[in-house]
Amino acid sequence: xxxxxIVLGPTAVGKTDYSIGLAHEYxxxxxxxxxxxxxxxxxxxxxxxxxxxxxxxxxxxxGTRSVTEPYTAGKYELDALALLDELFRDHSxxxxxxxxxxxxxALCNGLDAFPDVDPQIREDLMTRLENExxxxxxxxxxxxDPQTYExxxxxxxxxxxxxxEVCIGTGRPxxxxxxxxxxxxxxxxxxxxLTREREELYDRINRRVDLMMEAGLEEEARxxxxxxxxxxxxxxxxxxxxxxxxxxxPLEEAVRLIKRNTRHYAKKQLTYWGRDDSIEWMQx
RNA sequence: GGUGCUUGGGCCGGGAGGUUAGGCACUGGUCUGCAAAACCAGUUAGAGCGGUUCAAUUCCGCUAGGCACCU
Numbered sequence: 001x002x003x004x005x006i007v008l009g010p011t012a013v014g015k016t017d018y019s020i021g022l023a024h025e026y027x028x029x030x031x032x033x034x035x036x037x038x039x040x041x042x043x044x045x046x047x048x049x050x051x052x053x054x055x056x057x058x059x060x061x062x063g064t065r066s067v068t069e070p071y072t073a074g075k076y077e078l079d080a081l082a083l084l085d086e087l088f089r090d091h092s093x094x095x096x097x098x099x100x101x102x103x104x105x106a107l108c109n110g111l112d113a114f115p116d117v118d119p120q121i122r123e124d125l126m127t128r129l130e131n132e133x134x135x136x137x138x139x140x141x142x143x144x145d146p147q148t149y150e151x152x153x154x155x156x157x158x159x160x161x162x163x164x165e166v167c168i169g170t171g172r173p174x175x176x177x178x179x180x181x182x183x184x185x186x187x188x189x190x191x192x193x194l195t196r197e198r199e200e201l202y203d204r205i206n207r208r209v210d211l212m213m214e215a216g217l218e219e220e221a222r223x224x225x226x227x228x229x230x231x232x233x234x235x236x237x238x239x240x241x242x243x244x245x246x247x248x249x250p251l252e253e254a255v256r257l258i259k260r261n262t263r264h265y266a267k268k269q270l271t272y273w274g275r276d277d278s279i280e281w282m283q284x
Numbered sequence: 285g286g287u288g289c290u291u292g293g294g295c296c297g298g299g300a301g302g303u304u305a306g307g308c309a310c311u312g313g314u315c316u317g318c319a320a321a322a323c324c325a326g327u328u329a330g331a332g333c334g335g336u337u338c339a340a341u342u343c344c345g346c347u348a349g350g351c352a353c354c355u
Contacts, residue, residue, distance in 0.1 A: 011320075036320055046320080074317040102319045111316050153314065156323040162316095178316065231318040239320095260309080265320050271313065 002088045002187045006033070007097040008104060008273065009194030010266035012204045014284055016049050018194055019097035020057050026093040029058040031083065033076070033098025033107065036235055039067045041224060044217045045237035047208060067224070067232035074114075077106040088187060101272040104191075110183030117169030125161045125168075137164055145173035193279040195270070202263050209259045212237065218251070236261045 005026070007019040023030045030049075032038065037048040040063035048062050060083055065071050080096075087094055098104060129137055137160050142149040144167040152159050163174040170177075196204075221241035227233050228242050237258050244254035273279055 034320090035318090070318075072317040073319070077317090100319065102315080102317085102321090106316080109316090114317070116317095153323050156314090158318070158322040159315080162318090174316095231321080234318070234321065236320050262320080263310095267311080268313095269320085272315080272319090274313090275315095 002091070003093045004084065004187050004189050005093060005095050006104060006108075006189065006191045007095065007194065008033075008099060008101075008191060008279070010201060010269040011099055011262060012047070012208050012266065013194045013196055013201060014204075015097050015099065015194055016047075016053060018284075019095055020049070020053055023057045023095045026091075026095060028091055028093055028095045029060060029087070031080065031087075031094060031096040032059055032061040033080070033096050033100055033103050034061070035071075035073075035076075035100040035103055036232070037062050037098075038065045038071060038076075039063070039232050040065065041067050041227070042220070042232070042235065042238070044212050044215050044220045045235065047212070067227050067230050070231060073100075073102045073106040074111050076103045077111055080107050084187065094187075099269055101269060108182075108185070108189055108191075112177050112179055114166055114174075114177050115170050117165050121165045121169045122161060125164055129157060129161065134160065137161065140164060141167070144168070145175055147173065147175040151175075189278075191276070191279045193273060193281045194284055195281055196284045201266060205262045205266060206259050209237075209255060209262060213255060217241070221245075236265055 005022060007015050007022065009015050019030050022028075032048075034046070034048075036042060036046040038061050039046070043063070049059060053059075054062065061076075061080070084094065096104075096107075125137065134155070134157055137157075138149070138154055141152070141160055141164050145163060148163045152163060154160075166172075166174040166177070195201075217237060218241060221238050222245065224233060224238060225242065225245065228238070233239070233242075240254045240257045240261065243249065244251055249257075
C-alpha cells in the first residue's frame with residue numbers, strides 16, 4: 001500500500017526544510033496542507049517556501065488559490081484526495097507538509113458529508129445574530145437539534161451558526177449527519193510531528209516576524225486592504241496591520257501583537273495535536 | 285545627615301478595615317466546511333518586623349529599598 005508521510009508541527013518549527021529533505025529522500029513532491037499558504041496574494045505573511053525551495057522540489061497547494069474564492073477544509077479534502085490518487089500512480093511514498101490541523105484531519109479521516117447549504121442562509125443568520133443576539137439563535141438550535149445544542153460551546157457563535165445553517169438548509173439536525181467512523185483511505189499514513197523547546201520556538205517566531213517586516217509585510221497588507229473582510233485575511237500578521245492602518249495603534253505595537261498572536265497560534269496548534277496519538281513526535 | 289512622598293504577583297494598575305479588582309503576559313483545554321478561525325478555563329500578591337482590631341494587603345510605628353527636595 002502506498003504511504004503518505006505527513007510532516008506537521010507548530011508554525012516556525014522548521015517544517016518546510018524538513019519536508020524538503022524528506023521529499024528528496026523519497027523522490028516525492030511536497031503536498032502542502034496549509035490553509036493560508038494556499039492563497040497567492042499572501043506571500044510574505046504566511047511564510048510559504050521560498051522561490052528557491054519551490055524550484056528545488058515541486059510543491060502543490062502553494063499559492064494556487066485567490067483570497068477571493070472561499071476555500072475550506074472540505075474542499076481541501078476533495079482536492080488533496082484527487083491529487084494523491086494521481087501522484088500515487090508513480091510514487092510509492094508521498095510527502096505532505098502543513099500546519100493546518102483540521103485540513104490534515106479532513107484528509108486523513110474525512111469530514112462527514114454535510115450537504116451544501118445556500119450561503120444566503122448563513123448571511124441571514126449573521127444578520128439575525130446581530131439583531132436578535134446569540135441567545136435567540138441558541139434557543140432555535142435547541143429546538144431544531146437538541147443533541148448538538150448539548151455538545152456545543154454555548155458562547156461560540158461560529159459553531160452555533162454553522163450547526164443552525166445545516167439544520168435550516170437541509171431540514172435535518174446537524175448531528176444527524178455525523179458518523180463516528182473514520183473514512184478508509186487507499187494509502188497508509190505516517191504523521192511526523194516536529195517540535196522544539198518552547199523558548200526556542202518563540203524565539204524563531206519573533207525573529208521570523210521581524211524578517212517578514214523587512215521583506216515588506218506592511219506593503220503587502222496595504223495592498224490587501226480591499227479584501228480585509230474576507231475570511232482568508234482574518235489571519236495573524238494581516239489583521240494587526242489593518243488595525244494599525246486604521247490608527248488603532250502604532251506600527252511597533254502591531255509588530256508586537258503579530259509576534260504575540262503567532263506565539264498563541266503555535267501553542268494552539270500543539271494543543272490541537274496533543275490528542276492525536278498517531279503522531280510520532282520529533283524534537284528538533 | 286535632614287525633610288517629604290513611596291513600596292502590591294512576571295508586568296501595568298484601581299480599590300477597599302471583612303467580599304472576585306481589572307488588564308497584559310504566561311499556561312492548559314474544546315473542536316466535523318471561516319481552523320493562522322471561533323470559544324472556554326487556570327496560575328501567581330501585597331518589602332520585613334511589631335502594634336491597634338473580633339478581623340489588617342488596607343490604620344499606626346520601626347527597619348530596609350526607591351524617588352524628590354534641602355543641608
